[in-house]
Amino acid sequence: MRYDLSLHMSYAYDVPASNARHMIRLLPLEIPGRQTLLDGSIDVSPSPEDRTTFTDFFGQPATSILLRAPHGRLDIRMQAQVLVEDLPAPAEVSTSLQDLPKELAAIWSLDPASPHHLAAPSARTPDVPEISAFAKEMARPEHTIREVAVTLCDRIHREFVYDGNATTVETMPQEAFRLRRGVCQDFAHVMIVALRSLGIPAGYVSGFLRTIPPPGQERLEGADAMHAWVRVWCGEPAGYLELDPTNNIPAGTDHIVVAYGRDYADIAPVVGVLKGYGTQKIEQAVDVVPLD
Incomplete structure (x- = not known):
């Protein structure tokens, strides 16, 4: 099954935040024989002063962003197309608790x-x-x-x-x-x-x-x-x-x-720290649209 994915996460702050460092894990994985990422991107607004993509311990891509300037809102958008293969029937063999x-x-x-x-x-x-x-x-x-x-x-x-x-x-x-x-x-x-x-x-x-x-x-x-x-x-x-x-x-x-x-x-979709006070409002919208 082939899918178009889109996600929009928005953070609205009562008082502008600054010196924010966030780690983002939103793109689907490449899993041989099961899942193929055909295309994908992550866009952040306002534009980060620093942006780094790295691989974590478990071999998964993550994006780190830094926003030094005060900002009253943060928007993260992910777009991707992914192919998910039909999984084979699981093997009936399984170890016993005693073994x-x-x-x-x-x-x-x-x-x-x-x-x-x-x-x-x-x-x-x-x-x-x-x-x-x-x-x-x-x-x-x-x-x-x-x-x-x-x-x-x-x-x-x-x-x-x-x-x-x-x-x-x-x-x-x-x-x-x-x-x-x-x-x-x-x-x-x-x-x-x-x-x-x-x-x-x-x-x-x-x-x-x-x-x-x-x-x-x-x-x-x-x-x-x-x-x-x-x-x-x-x-x-x-x-x-x-x-x-x-x-x-x-x-x-x-x-x-x-x-x-x-x-x-270990794998929160978005996690980070920032300088600020007051409350924040978080909204999220996700679309998983089958193409086949």
Whole structure:
């Protein structure tokens, strides 16, 4: 499936900000055999005094910008065309929980794709005893990693309510778990904490999701969204499986990957610091338009 992507993020400040440094991760990834970035650009207004593109630890492109002069508004626009291949059916082979420690111990690599980076607690996915207990309710030593991950994905989808007003981007997984409410970021973080508590390497995926309007209704311009889901290491030779607990489905051709990390803090679409005070208003519009 080929898509045209567009995103507009705007930040309006009560009082002009200055000396702002931001890091931007918005362009879709190049993933051999799965996803091809055919064209893409990021435009920033006002024009930055300094702009640098670099590759992060996980091998993903990022753009750093510096805005020294006072500015009352920041606009970031991303345009891209991406080809997403039909994913092959996932392999049925998957390591059992009881065999997982031995398989992990046999892996010495610490390259960006190594499951070791996704096995330990991280900044936004700490150990949470309540989530650990929740995970252990549905896991037995003889179960495969895939069985456990799919079961967790289904249970989070069934027991948690999607509520855009219940949490913020700063909400930690323990709070979202207590509320049993939140958005895709919260559901992904809760699932990651649950899987890691069982010794299963799991990470965060940031990307875009094509939304399909209800029957008889037209697609609303700007109504698509950035999205988050979970990457699970299922052992050798199964490799990684991506699951979307918000929708209780495996990631497919409607999921467009922007970045992989341990949690949201690793790969936030836009993050930075600035000099200023007062409040800011943030608006976002996303379009994911299929071309095929």
